[in-house]
Structures are given as C-alpha cells and as structure tokens.
Amino acid sequence: MKHRLILMLLIICLCLQSGCGNKIELNKLGIVSAMAFDLDESNQWIVTFQIIIPQASQGQSGTASSQSPVSVFSSQGKTVLQAIQNQELETPRRLFFSHNRAVIISRRVAEYGVDSILDFFLRNIETRENVDILLSDGEAKNVLEVLTPMETLPGNAIANLINEKRDGMSNWVPSKIHDLIVTLAKPAAGAALPEIKISGNKEETKSLDAFKETRSPAVLKIDRFGVFKQGKFAAWLSRKESAGIPWLTDRLNSTTVVFSCEGKRPKDKDSSFSVESSRTRIMPKFSDGRLSMSVDVDAKGILFETPCELDLKKPAILRQLEKQIQEQIKNDMERSFQAVKKVKADILGFGDAFHKAYPREWKTWSENWDNEFAKIQLDINVKVTIRRTGMINDSFSKMSGKNK
Amino acid sequence: MKKILKRSFPKDKISPQQESEAGERTTELSRSLQQNIEQISDLTGHSSDITVRAFEGPYQLSMAVVYLNGATDIEMINDHIIKPILSAAEANPDSEEDLADSFTLIQKKILTVGATNTKMRLPELIQALYNGNAVILAEGWDRGMTANCAKWEHRSVVEPSSQSVVRGPKDGFTEDINTNIALIRRRIKSPNLWKIDRIIGRITQTDVSVLYLKGVARDSVVNELLKRLDRIDTDSILESGYLEEFIQDQTFTLFPTLINTERPDSVAGAILDGQVAVLVDGTPFVLVLPVTFFKFFIASEDYYERFDISTLLRILRFSALTISMLLPSLYIAITTFHQELLPTTLLVSLAAQREGVPFPAFFEALMMEITFEILREAGIRLPRVIGSAISIVGALVLGQAAVQAGLVSAAMVIVVAFTAISSFVVPALNIAISARLIRFILMLLGATLGMFGIMSGLLFLLIHMSGLRSFGIPYLTPLSPFVPGNWKDAFVRVPRWMMTTRPRLIAAENGIRQKSNLQPEPPETEEKKGTKR
Structure with a gap:
C-alpha cells in the first residue's frame, strides 16, 4: 500500500515536474518555409529565412489579406548556427524548421563547399533531410523575396516546382538534401543540383501589388544543373546538355521527345512523342583495358502531335517513326554524356555500376575515377514503342488534305 | 489508500439487528x-x-x-x-x-x-x-x-428510452420485477431458465431475482454471484446501481464490470450466451454479468441487421470511443509539442486560428470540455419545454460567439464537438462515461508530457484493463487471454449460421449452440438434379 502511494506521488510529480518541457504554443512559432544560404566577402554566413505569417496566408472566410503571406529576414554569423542565433534577436518568435520546404544556396556557397550546411541539417532535430535544395547563380536570398501568385507560400511554390510535375521534367537530378548527402558521401560520385532562377523583374514581385496583374513581373524558374565535384561546385550544364541525363540514370518518369517525322529535319515537321514509361539498364564492360558502358533503353509512349501526312494506321509507318524517336533519344544521351565527360564529374552513377561489376579492378580505378570516367565509351541501344496515337489516327493535316 | 478509507469511515458500532429488537416483547x-x-x-x-x-x-x-x-x-x-x-x-x-x-x-x-x-x-x-x-x-x-392480493401501481411496458432500436422488439423493462421476469420468460420458454430469489435491504425488503440458463451459464459464476448477494447487509436497495457497487469485482477502476440494460431481448440474448441476469424490483435496469470490455460495444440491433453492416458499425463504435477518449489530448499534444507531425498547410491554418487566442491550448481545451459537460448535464436536468434553450445557448453563444470573441480557436470547437458526438455512439452509457473521465486524464498527460504522456497513459490503461476481471472472467477476453473462437462476436459479427458455439470462458463447457452446417444454399434446380443422375 505504501509503495503504491509512493508510485502515485511519483507519477503526479512526473506530470508537474516536467514543466511542460519543450512545449510551445502554435502562436509562438515562427514557421520557416524556406531558407537561403549566402556568403559575404569575408566568408561569413548570411542565412535568410522566409517565415510564414499565418493569419495573412490563411485569410478568414476566403478574403484576400492585405498582408504579405511571408516575411523575409537575414542575419549574419561565423557559423550557420550563429547566424540563426543572431536571427533570434530580430524575430519575436521561435524559429521552427520542421516545415521548411526549400533551401537555396548561392553559387558562391556551392563553390565554397556545402559541408557545414549539410552538417547543420543532419545534426538538428527539427530540420528534415527531405527538403529540396537548389542552386542560385546570384544571391540566394533574392529568390526568397519573390512572391508567387499561384501558391501563397513561396517556399511551397519552390518545392512544388520540383516535386509536383506530372512529366517529371525538373526532377532529372535528385534535389533532396538526403540525396545530396548520399551522393556526396560516395567517394567517386559527383552530385548535381537544379538551378532556380528569377526570370523577370524581381523588384516588382517583392510587394503584394504583383498579385494585381495577370502576368507576374517575375517568376521563379528551374533552369540549368549545377554539377558538384568533390563537394564543390564545378560547372553548369544547360538544359539542352542535360536532356539525356534522366535517360542515362533511369530516373525518367515521363517526358516529351521532339523529333522530325521525316528523315531530314524540315522545321515544320517536328512531332512530339510523349514517353509514358521507360526503363534503362546499364551494363559496365571492361575489355582490353578499356572501359565501356552499354546502355539499353526501353521506352513506351504515345504519339502526341504530328503535322506529317503519314498513314498512321500502318504498323510499318509507326516502326519508321519509332526509329526516328530512337535516334533522337540516342542523340540526347550522347550529348549529355559528352558534356558530363567534359566536367569529369560522375553524376550518372557509373562508378557504382563499375564498382559492383568489377570490385577487384575498382580499387585501382577509384584512385583516379574522374579521369577513368572521362574515358568511358558509351554503347547505346534504344527501343521505342508507340503504344497509341491518341484520340485520332491520321494527322489533321492529312485529314483536311491541305498540303496536297 | 484502504487504510485511509478505513480510518475515515469507522466500522458501524450499531449492529443491524438492533432496530427490530424494539418489538421483541x-x-x-x-x-x-x-x-x-x-x-x-x-x-x-x-x-x-x-x-x-x-x-x-x-x-x-x-x-x-x-x-x-x-x-x-x-x-x-x-x-x-x-x-x-x-x-x-x-x-x-x-x-x-x-x-x-x-x-x-x-x-x-x-x-x-x-x-x-x-x-x-x-x-x-x-x-x-x-x-x-x-x-x-x-x-x-x-x-x-x-x-x-398484491397489486402495486406500475407503468405498462413501453419502449425503452435509453436504448432504442430501428429494427427489433420495442418493449422495455418496467419497474415491476414480475413483469420483467415474464418478459424474459416469454422469450426463453425453457424449464432450464432457473430463477433464484433473494430479498435484500433490511428496511426496503427489495426483491432481487437471479435468472440464468442451467447448463449454459457457469455454475461457478452463479455461485459466486449468490455468495456476493448473500454478503450484502444493507438497509436499502432502491436501484440495481446499489447492487452493482456491492457485487462488482473492483471498485477503484474507471471501467464498468457489469452491463445494465433496459431491453428484455438483450437480456435474453445474454442469458443464452451463458451470462446471468440480476433483476431488482423497482427499476427497469437489469444487470448482466459477467461481461468483457467488448460486450459494451454490442447493440442488440447488431443481431437483427445484416452481419456486414453490424460489423462495420461495431468497428465504428470502437473508433468512436477511441476518438472520444483521445482526440482532445492528441490535439493538445500535437499542437504544443509535435508541430512537425502536421502537414504544413494544416499547421498554418491552425496557427492562423490560434493567432490572438489568449490561453494555452490545454486551458482552451479544458474550458471547452467543461463547458460541454455542463451543457450536457443541464440538458438532462432541464424540463423538456425549455430544453431548446440549451441548444441555442450551446450552439450560438458558446460555439460561434466564443470563436468570434477570440476566446477559443475554431479548430478547438470542432475538436470538442466531434469528441462529444463520438461519446454518444457507444451503446452502453457506462463505458462512454469511462471514456469521458479518461479523456480528462489524457488531456493532462498530453499537455505536460506530449505524445509520450499520452502513450504512457494508454499503456497504463491497457495494463490496468488486462488485470480487470468480471466475476472471474478476464476483462479483455477474447483479446487477452487470446480466445480465437470468441472473435466471431467481438470485433466482427459473423453470420448467424457461423455462430456454432457459445462464447468460451463465459458459457459453460458444453457450448454448442447449433449445428455447424446451416449455411443456406440455393435450391437444387431440375437441371442440376438431372446432371447429378
């Protein structure tokens, strides 16, 4: 009986003595929706936060608020955490990082090295590793200042720009912090991050007045890829140069291939093939002291758009078109591979494949993989299947007979 | 604890016999x-x-x-x-x-x-x-x-007010014990339906009858019940609730270990399952024992409606009880400790609502819960004629106006309202009352220790429940001890023809209810007969 009484007292004490620990009410939180990292001339960190103003982003009974949905703060410090600490002097609320959706790093930071940022994200309890991390050519904090008309929270808008795409266009390289950490941790692999850029006049989209116009004066846009070598920024790959990367890395969900339906390339004969599913198999080969990689692509999709007067009911014609598409895909892959080779950064994960296939030889290769990588010969086989031709068979130009 | 109670309630010095000694001469x-x-x-x-x-x-x-x-x-x-x-x-x-x-x-x-x-x-x-x-x-x-020549004034048999059904018999028990026994006997016309009488209450001399099916109910349970009834030496038994407190296995628990019902068909069904009914003169509420935790989620209508919808409704009742127990505490814990668990949009929406609310979430929830409990209590006591005033005050003043005045957040009103509605889903009122009490404890735990507090509270409840017994039957049967045969009528209700055995542990050993091959089949057509030949 005495024991039970003591136990009960202990339980009551447990409740009272906990002092509500890390309790914090919702209206004491400064919810961070996006972060940006910059470096100033003296290599001090400038950390910028985009903090959600809940009552402005959640207008009661659907009325648009006259307040900006987010507020942007910047602070300086010798380390990332010191910069955040300095921030606490400025913001009346406790910063809360669990709902951070995007991290923007400037090119300067990328060239300096992202290790301390990644360390901060891994160490902190609140931060998550599934945050999207993007590169900015200029100052990263400028990206956070742009208001996005469709999404009230710009942080969400940036994340959705990458993640919510049906055709997976922008997800050609992994953009989560977790992926970056995993690839950077591999000894021979190179990493790549998508670039986010402001197209248009940024100054005008800083204020809510931008929402009053139908065409936003500035929009955020995913553009090139920044290639990382040994944890540091090395080079940009243009969109054209990077078109083949998803094919090579088997990361493609769906995309559009533009090809010419007649052998040569008269401009007005461009057609579109929409890829629905695709599978890429890479087979590393080592013979006669030469490294080569055979890449087998199997793509299936729909013929979506064609101005050619072809009899699409005939299988032979479709086979012919498939060949054209195969050629186009092959070209894309070759171009991308050449571009990557030039940078000498293995962002395609070929190193892993060779490591698995030739574990013994890998030891010698790994010492100088970047150069070995540049020597790899590509042997591409593409198989394309046109599953359907959409709602109609023959093209409209053929049906109307205008071009006769 | 018992010591303290003993000290504060010294044993009665007056022996019960003394009062009648006056007329000795x-x-x-x-x-x-x-x-x-x-x-x-x-x-x-x-x-x-x-x-x-x-x-x-x-x-x-x-x-x-x-x-x-x-x-x-x-x-x-x-x-x-x-x-x-x-x-x-x-x-x-x-x-x-x-x-x-x-x-x-x-x-x-x-x-x-x-x-x-x-x-x-x-x-x-x-x-x-x-x-x-x-x-x-x-x-x-x-x-x-x-x-x-006894002829007491009594009500006629009417529909029970506390447990009404859409489909099923509409008669309810009355205050007259003989009528009540007749209502049960009418449903079970068997010589094995035995009745044992006791008169309990020195002053009230209340008739108490124990009804059970000989050979189906466990003798040990009947004997234990009679032993407990014979132990009672009190001046009055006015309702079966008096009796319940004397005969239940454990007093200091939040969970009821006896079911009370107003429905003769429920009692008849329970008796056929091997349970024992205790009828008390002067009340329409009949006690049924032994019970397990899962019996409280069974409405008699489950057996009259199709088995699939009955199963679905049972699962719904379990989830409703969980909601009524957990929702406010989870809301408090998540919004004050674990904001990272919410989707961003929901978090922003909740944060916007909380903007300008002066009280911490726990106090806000406690305030609204207490308000609701007051409303509910007032609704029961209020005369029917002015009953509608309660809904006006409750809905308009306390709901909308409190939100507009910035005293509580709109989300909290939704949480409290949903909790309140959920607590009415469970057919047995006494288990819903348990959930009400547990809700407040969990709210306190959630507000002080977050999710950890809630989990430890639930764990404590689980341990406590596994230790409970109702007349020797473990409270969590068929979950713990694991009795797979009883699952046919606990979480789910299987079709009638599949219920070949009576619930084990509750019914006596020979628990065969019916033949095992009673599944209905389509009639054999002429063609089929032809091919068979």
Missing part, C-alpha cells in the same frame, strides 16, 4: 383479535393506509381483514376473501367450540385467493402486510393468515 400473537389489531396498529405507527375491515365469519367468529391501501387489490379482497367468508357464515350460522379447526377450514375450503400462508409471529405478519398481503385475523386464533 410483542412478537407472539395473542388469542384476542382486538389486542392483535391494536398491536399491529401500534407497530405500524397508526399509519392511516393500514385498513382494518371487521366482520362476522362462520360459527359467529369475529374476524378482521387487515391490508395496506394502495398495495393490494381491494376488489380481490372483497370478492375472494370477504365474500366467501360471509357466504360461509350464512351457511354455518351456529357457533363452534373448536376454533382451531376454523382456521384450516377457512384456509382450505372457503378462501378463493391464490396463495395463502400462516404466520405465527407478529413481525412476519406485518412484513407480509407490507408486501401486499391481506392479513386475516379472528378472535381466538393464535396465528394470522395471509393471502396474496
């Missing part, structure tokens, strides 16, 4: 009619509803019928006691020497009432009087004759 009946009547009158405090009707019987015997006005059928006394005696008096006008003979003569040959009895002692006679018997006394008899 006059327990024997005398041979004088006048003296007997005077003694009865004295002992009953000259109560005006004790009616004495004096007349002359056969052999010029002066006689009297004493009865309690309102408890007896006066017509019956006139037609079956007084009239036969008076007509016998006409037939035998002469006096007789042997008066002792006249007693048996009247009892055996003259009276036309159903049950008569002989009482030698005065207290017994008076008790019989108060039980609704007519007492017949005569000059020269040293004993009294009682004839059962």
